[in-house]
Amino acid sequence: xxxxxxxxLAEKELVTIVPSFSMDRVHLIGxxxxxxxxxxxxxxxxxxxxxxxxxxxCRLIPPEWMDVEKLEExxxxxxxxxxxxxxxxxxxxxxxxxxxxxxxxxxxxADEIRTLVKDTWDTRMAKLRLSADSFVRQQxxxxxxxxxxxMEINTIGTFLTQALDHMYKLRTNLQPSGSAESQDF
Amino acid sequence: MFVTDxxxxxxxxxVSQRVxxxxxxxxxxxxxxxxxxxxxxxxxxxxxxxxxxxWQELETxxxxxxxQFKYFVFINCGANVDLLEILQPEEDTYFFVCDSxxxxxxxxxxNETQVKLLVKQGDxxxxxxxxxxxxxxxxxxxxxxxxxxxxxxxxxxxxxxxxVIERTARRRQRRExxxxxxxxxxxxxxxxxxxxxxxxxxxxxxxxMSKDLNDMLWWAIVGLTDQWxxxxxxxxxxxxxxxxxxxxxxxxxxxxEDEENSLSIDCMRIAFxxxxxxxxxxxxxxxxxxxxxxxxxxxxxxxxxQGQKRLQEFLADMGLPLKQxxxxxxxxxxxxxxxxxxxxxxxxxxxxxxxxxxxxxxxxFGFKNKFLASDIVYATASLMESIEKEGPETTNxxxxxxxxxxxxxxxxxQGLDLAKKQLCAIQQTVASCxxxxxxxxxxxxxxxxxxxxxxxxxxxxxxxxxxxLSKYLLKSFVCSTKNKRCKLLPLIxxxxxxxxxxxxIMVGIPPETESSDKKxxxxxxxxxxxxxxxxxxxxxxxxxxxxxxxxxxxSKFLDAxxxxxS
Numbered sequence: 083x084x085x086x087x088x089x090x091l092a093e094k095e096l097v098t099i100v101p102s103f104s105m106d107r108v109h110l111i112g113x114x115x116x117x118x119x120x121x122x123x124x125x126x127x128x129x130x131x132x133x134x135x136x137x138x139x140c141r142l143i144p145p146e147w148m149d150v151e152k153l154e155e156x157x158x159x160x161x162x163x164x165x166x167x168x169x170x171x172x173x174x175x176x177x178x179x180x181x182x183x184x185x186x187x188x189x190x191x192a193d194e195i196r197t198l199v200k201d202t203w204d205t206r207m208a209k210l211r212l213s214a215d216s217f218v219r220q221q222x223x224x225x226x227x228x229x230x231x232x233m234e235i236n237t238i239g240t241f242l243t244q245a246l247d248h249m250y251k252l253r254t255n256l257q258p259s260g261s262a263e264s265q266d267f
Numbered sequence: 268m269f270v271t272d273x274x275x276x277x278x279x280x281x282v283s284q285r286v287x288x289x290x291x292x293x294x295x296x297x298x299x300x301x302x303x304x305x306x307x308x309x310x311x312x313x314x315x316x317x318x319x320x321x322w323q324e325l326e327t328x329x330x331x332x333x334x335q336f337k338y339f340v341f342i343n344c345g346a347n348v349d350l351l352e353i354l355q356p357e358e359d360t361y362f363f364v365c366d367s368x369x370x371x372x373x374x375x376x377x378n379e380t381q382v383k384l385l386v387k388q389g390d391x392x393x394x395x396x397x398x399x400x401x402x403x404x405x406x407x408x409x410x411x412x413x414x415x416x417x418x419x420x421x422x423x424x425x426x427x428x429x430x431v432i433e434r435t436a437r438r439r440q441r442r443e444x445x446x447x448x449x450x451x452x453x454x455x456x457x458x459x460x461x462x463x464x465x466x467x468x469x470x471x472x473x474x475x476m477s478k479d480l481n482d483m484l485w486w487a488i489v490g491l492t493d494q495w496x497x498x499x500x501x502x503x504x505x506x507x508x509x510x511x512x513x514x515x516x517x518x519x520x521x522x523x524e525d526e527e528n529s530l531s532i533d534c535m536r537i538a539f540x541x542x543x544x545x546x547x548x549x550x551x552x553x554x555x556x557x558x559x560x561x562x563x564x565x566x567x568x569x570x571x572x573q574g575q576k577r578l579q580e581f582l583a584d585m586g587l588p589l590k591q592x593x594x595x596x597x598x599x600x601x602x603x604x605x606x607x608x609x610x611x612x613x614x615x616x617x618x619x620x621x622x623x624x625x626x627x628x629x630x631x632f633g634f635k636n637k638f639l640a641s642d643i644v645y646a647t648a649s650l651m652e653s654i655e656k657e658g659p660e661t662t663n664x665x666x667x668x669x670x671x672x673x674x675x676x677x678x679x680x681q682g683l684d685l686a687k688k689q690l691c692a693i694q695q696t697v698a699s700c701x702x703x704x705x706x707x708x709x710x711x712x713x714x715x716x717x718x719x720x721x722x723x724x725x726x727x728x729x730x731x732x733x734x735x736l737s738k739y740l741l742k743s744f745v746c747s748t749k750n751k752r753c754k755l756l757p758l759i760x761x762x763x764x765x766x767x768x769x770x771x772i773m774v775g776i777p778p779e780t781e782s783s784d785k786k787x788x789x790x791x792x793x794x795x796x797x798x799x800x801x802x803x804x805x806x807x808x809x810x811x812x813x814x815x816x817x818x819x820x821x822s823k824f825l826d827a828x829x830x831x832x833s
Binding site: 102137138139182186187189192193 | 308309310477478480530531532533534
């Protein structure tokens with residue numbers, strides 16, 4: 083899966099906006115949206131929120147977890163533990179990027195939030211690489227990692243599967259087996 | 268007719284239609300166009316953008332598109348001529364004109380249906396009253412009816428005499444009225460000047476609809492600064508408009524003081540500055556900027572050796588070492604930069620330059636990017652008129668339009684480099700013109716003609732660059748000459764435009780005085796002189812004071828002008 087696809091899936095998450103226009107309930111295949119009244123907060127998917135923000139028709143409210151103190155706690159927790167801690171949202175990285183790119187004027191202390199999320203991401207990627215390395219080295223058969231998000235799985239997925247494939251091929255070629263045919267001279 | 272409610276009579280009408288935007292080639296028009304484009308994007312309005320640089324292009328564009336569009340928006344073009352006569356539109360075509368050129372043609376003002384003018388409320392226009400200019404057709408019919416009356420033979424003779432007396436009285440009245448009308452129209456249309464910037468009018472529209480953003484405010488600021496850089500508006504008007512924009516700036520940009528909710532550094536901020544009027548000084552070295560700004564170069568007389576000495580004295584008076592001043596501004600010592608503005612102002616007062624600081628705005632986004640409004644004006648103008656021919660004719664316009672968006676910083680930097688070259692070329696040309704006495708007094712005006720062999724003369728075949736050059740030349744000439752009468756004369760500047768076709772571009776600018784009202788009479792004068800001598804001229808530009816003519820006709824044209832104006 084491409085990162086762009088993961089971002090596309092992340093855009094289905096709900097976020098709160100305060101619209102500046104009014105519209106009745108809209109019935110879409112994926113569900114209902116609205117009704118929209120100026121000044122009243124309403125929950126919409128991120129794709130609609132970004133579109134409305136670009137057309138200056140709403141104001142975005144940052145999700146609860148996008149707050150400096152909470153993110154500091156999460157980051158410190160992540161650094162302490164050896165395994166992965168649960169993240170506030172399964173799409174925290176994509177949501178941070180989208181919201182901070184398009185609506186940074188609605189999010190207080192946007193620069194610090196960006197730094198904190200990046201720190202957490204770096205710590206988790208380091209743990210992931212460590213565990214992938216030990217997995218390949220020790221030739222384990224299976225492993226279980228909790229609390230990984232889709233974006234993180236994506237970054238390591240292709241590499242890990244191909245590496246394990248190669249290891250398997252090398253291993254099977256080393257073992258002398260009855261079905262291995264030697265070349266005819 | 269004038270549009271009183273911009274929102275209802277203009278925007279709500281076009282929001283559901285396809286619109287053709289005809290945009291003139293100057294920075295103010297570009298800024299107005301950007302604001303309107305941003306509004307269109309918010310509301311998904313379909314539009315086509317056609318850049319035009321003259322009346323011929325306007326007509327061709329109109330003829331090409333008149334079958335597909337019913338609504339046309341003219342930005343910085345079209346107010347000062349009779350649009351309906353030139354373009355001959357259908358009955359259901361509507362023209363919306365947002366133009367800073369004045370005076371507005373009376374037919375455009377009094378047409379009730381097809382021509383709508385977007386003008387800022389409170390701009391005084393002095394349009395003559397309807398009755399003074401237009402006479403209803405009924406009076407003419409009365410005359411002809413009376414003539415066919417009276418077929419009875421008995422009282423015929425007496426009635427005939429009465430009718431003759433009435434008729435002659437009416438004819439005399441008519442002639443008087445027409446003479447008065449001609450006089451009124453002549454006074455009204457004699458002087459050309461500029462009104463409020465179109466970018467500011469567009470920003471007002473956005474504000475009324477509560478869709479104004481910081482970006483649009485910045486474009487309005489650049490539009491106003493363009494009018495000031497090109498000397499199109501008086502100092503009073505500039506200061507008043509700055510005050511208006513200052514209120515909007517404080518409304519949009521007051522959130523920085525708050526510790527709790529500080530904005531991201533990437534968000535754009537606009538700040539009011541009482542900054543030096545040295546061109547591009549933050550992107551150049553201070554020394555270069557002092558040499559290439561018309562104000563300092565004219566007052567210090569930098570084309571002469573004594574002028575150079577005065578410059579050194581000026582720098583020494585401020586305590587700025589030459590080595591520091593000649594390197595890039597960003598690399599100057601912080602200790603020198605801290606009080607730079609106040610230091611320069613003090614020393615400048617001693618050297619006779621009282622207006623070295625000017626009220627303006629600066630934009631700030633990211634860690635590296637800080638620009639003054641005048642920097643953007645110079646960069647965009649030089650991008651638009653760059654003589655490098657790559658691709659179709661409109662690429663320069665589109666490049667300049669793109670450089671106004673914050674995402675296209677590379678184009679902006681390219682523009683800044685071109686602007687530096689342009690300013691250097693202007694200063695060198697001015698210096699050589701003054702040193703070789705190329706500016707001659709022809710009686711009612713000063714005249715200067717650029718020869719083909721001069722360096723960078725190709726840069727001045729474009730109207731905006733040539734206008735800038737003429738204004739700088741006039742300022743420097745006024746400072747250099749001792750002849751009191753010459754200081755009050757206007758200037759006509761000629762430069763070769765196209766060597767193969769043998770054409771010359773000629774520009775007339777009003778005289779340089781402290782309290783000049785920037786009104787230019789050369790538009791009408793050029794027209795009359797061209798008529799009287801049958802010269803082959805092309806009055807193609809939206810500014811009537813810029814014309815093109817054949818090189819051979821130049822001398823007789825000038826003679827006609829001299830006799831016309833003396």
